[in-house]
Amino acid sequence: MSALVAPALFPFSLAAAVMGGLVLVEALSLLAGQSASALLDGALGHDGIDAVEPPDGLSPAALLSWINLGRVPFLVLLILGLAFFALAGFVLQGLATALIAPLPAPAAVPLAALASLPALRLMSGAVARLIPRDESYAVTTDELVGATAEVTLGPLDQGLPGQVRVRDRHGNLHSLRARAAADAPPMATGTRVLLVDQVEAVYVAIPAPADL
Structure with a gap:
């Protein structure tokens, strides 16, 4: 347990803990009859992004579209992102420890974030096909x-x-x-x-x- 709060692993342990907390919040809200993810999407004015092609550049909007923001509820996407980030971090630091030594957290965090993006895109795309969402095709x-x-x-x-x-x-x-x-x-x-x-x-x- 102490290894999980070591400086090299702490960002990933924290991400896993936050992910667990968000899963708990969503589960409790569903038991109460109202999805927290739906409430959050409504508060954010989250009405979806149609494009899901790989981004042409490094703009934040293109990246968010690429990982299916808008096709998947924001809270679900955040939970998936934290899960893959934590998993990538643990694997990365495990390999680094086996080879030489754990990477410093400032170096491991961006590497884990980059490594988690392809998995996040694939999983969020799969979730988007499973989650029914109301779509409006009306235009003014x-x-x-x-x-x-x-x-x-x-x-x-x-x-x-x-x-x-x-x-x-x-x-x-x-x-x-x-x-x-x-x-x-x-x-x-x-x-x-x-x-x-x-x-x-x-x-x-x-x-x-x-x-x-």
Whole structure:
């Protein structure tokens, strides 16, 4: 027991202890009829991240998406992260002790954290497929401003509204009434346009830039 609180192992012992405490809190909250993880997600405004591809860079948002934050309740993800971090630390220090000597904690902690990430991603992905989560595919009209669309009934000009078809962030298609912006040229059927504003129930469009 004293070895677990030695300086080389203390960060990992602490992570394991915190993990056990969080598991206990979640179990007790479920017995009380209300999941602590659900309450925490609601308090954080945790509404999910769709992308789960490996991050292109080292941005925190890309990393959080990569480990499935949003597809797994935050508290569950934290418990898994602490578990894998503690396990990686114990294994790392065990190997280092067998070879030479335990690594200093400042060196072992980042190594264990990096080693735990692939396992965290795999396990959180598996958990995400098992845990039922409410998902909303509704979008507000304001969310479609800034989207690109295709003219399906045109031409769009400054007169009577025509019609465009746009795909929202969930992949659903919407048919919208639209007209050209005041300084925009007429846009024929089939033209790709950018929705830049909404006036009452009619969207305002301009020709979509070539780089969109």
